[in-house]
Amino acid sequence: MLLDAASLYFRAFYGVPTSVTSPDGRPVNAVRGFLDMSARLIAAHRPDRWVACWDDDWRPAFRVEALPSYKAHRQAPEGGEEVPDELGPQVPVLVEVLAAAGLARVGAPGYEADDVIGTLATRARGPVDVVTGDRDLFQLVDDARGVRVLYTNRGINDIEVVDEGAVAAKYGIPGRAYADFAVLRGDPSDGLPGVNGIGAKTAAALITEFGDLAAIRAAAARTVVPKAPLTAAVLKRLHAGGEYLDAAPVVVAVATDIDMPAVDGALARRPADPATLAELAATHGIESSVRRMAAVLGWPADALG
Numbered sequence: 001m002l003l004d005a006a007s008l009y010f011r012a013f014y015g016v017p018t019s020v021t022s023p024d025g026r027p028v029n030a031v032r033g034f035l036d037m038s039a040r041l042i043a044a045h046r047p048d049r050w051v052a053c054w055d056d057d058w059r060p061a062f063r064v065e066a067l068p069s070y071k072a073h074r075q076a077p078e079g080g081e082e083v084p085d086e087l088g089p090q091v092p093v094l095v096e097v098l099a100a101a102g103l104a105r106v107g108a109p110g111y112e113a114d115d116v117i118g119t120l121a122t123r124a125r126g127p128v129d130v131v132t133g134d135r136d137l138f139q140l141v142d143d144a145r146g147v148r149v150l151y152t153n154r155g156i157n158d159i160e161v162v163d164e165g166a167v168a169a170k171y172g173i174p175g176r177a178y179a180d181f182a183v184l185r186g187d188p189s190d191g192l193p194g195v196n197g198i199g200a201k202t203a204a205a206l207i208t209e210f211g212d213l214a215a216i217r218a219a220a221a222r223t224v225v226p227k228a229p230l231t232a233a234v235l236k237r238l239h240a241g242g243e244y245l246d247a248a249p250v251v252v253a254v255a256t257d258i259d260m261p262a263v264d265g266a267l268a269r270r271p272a273d274p275a276t277l278a279e280l281a282a283t284h285g286i287e288s289s290v291r292r293m294a295a296v297l298g299w300p301a302d303a304l305g
Contacts, residue, residue, distance in 0.1 A: 001047035002117045004132035005105070006055050009034045009094060011133050011152050013087045022285040030090040031097065035289040038103075039296045041150065041159075042267070045129055049265035052098055053116040054107035061110065066250040069191040097280050101293065102272030104265040108258045115255035120263060121147050122256040136190070138167050139179040139254060172204040180213040183248045192248065195241035198234065205229040217245060270303045278304045 012033025020029040042050060058081045059071045076082040083091075098105045108116050118140060121128045127146030130137050133153075140147055141164050149162040160166070164175020173181050184203035186194020198206075206229050210216045219230060220239065226232040238245070271277045271294075281290040281304070294303055 001041065001045060001050045001129045001131060002120055003038070003050070003052045004113050004117060004130070004134055004137065005034075005052040006058070006113060007133040008037060008131065008152065009091065010087070012037060013084065013090070015157070018086050022283065026089065026284075027086045028090060028093070028284050028286055030087055031094050031284065032286055032289050034094055035097070035286065035293055037152075037157075039289070039292045041129075041131060042293075043296045045150075047129065048126075048267070050103065050267055051120060051263055051265040052103065052105040053113040053120070054105055055113045056107035057110050058112060060112060060115075063251045066247040067192070067244075069193065070251050072191050074191075093280070093284055097277065097284075097286070097290070100271060100273040100277035100280055101290075102268030102270070104263060106260075106263050106265075108260045111255060111258055115258055116260070118254035118256040119258040119260060123262075135178070136182065136187070136252065137254065138162055139176065139182075139252075141167060141175060141178075143175065171200065173207045174211070177207050177212065179249070179252050179254075180216075181207055183213060183245065183252050184216075190251075192251065193244065195237055195244065197237040198241075202229065202234060206234070213245070213249065267297055268299075269297070270299050274303060274305055 009030045013030035016029035016033040018027040018029050020027065020032055022028050038050075059075070063070045071081075074082055095105065106116055106120075107113070108119075114134065114137060117130055117132075117137060121130060121140055124147075129148060129150050130140060131150045131152070133151065135151075137149055141149055141162060143164045151160040151162050152158070153160045167173065167175045167178055171178070171181060181200075181203050182192065184195055184198050184206065185200050186192045206216050207213075209229050210219050217238065220235055223230050223235060226235055277290065281287045290304070
């Protein structure tokens, strides 16, 4: 089970009221929500391994160089990602809690969590559940290898299981064609403009007809007599968007071959640092969430002292 950690703690922050606070009145809703959701997922799906995948770089240089608009609207004036004031201080707390619990948290310099997930999913020898609220990771679904997405559709309680059939049913495209579909259609949430004038319906028709973006562009280059779905209007739009189409695939494609150490991710049989975990739980008022995680992981009753 590979978690898109930032996606989950953002959703936890917005899904759990900020009135959930520590004893000294600081919000801990994102920490509580993240731990509680993780415990529910582990209980429901019983993974052998669990990894919280981290954004070591939320806006990697290679993506920005290819497409400067990438996530530009989410950048804070002082640089870095714009994060709600009440969420920012909770992220280091979550990092400390995961470390003390002995739960794997992994990032890679210069890459997003998506790329860590893509690499670990590619390396995996068995089925993989990717937990995210980011549709970009639909490109990883692979029925043959048992890779699916547990999509946090709304809040942190509504989980939608996404496999190749679900992608095909939702978007009308082959199950593993989501990346090319996203390039054509665009994604405003990531600052990805798409090809001007080509929406989801036309993008799906093009991919269904030609298979992938490379084949679409090759067909557009040699088409003399327009014919649906390569109508005259679509051809004009594809030609006009040529520069964008050269750059966007680099931005959208999840890296699957990061040079990073092997990751075990085996679920801890007891906390890595019981005293620190107990102190963190008491300080931040998250004892109930830590106890729920302990119960799901099967820790002994005296694990927290």
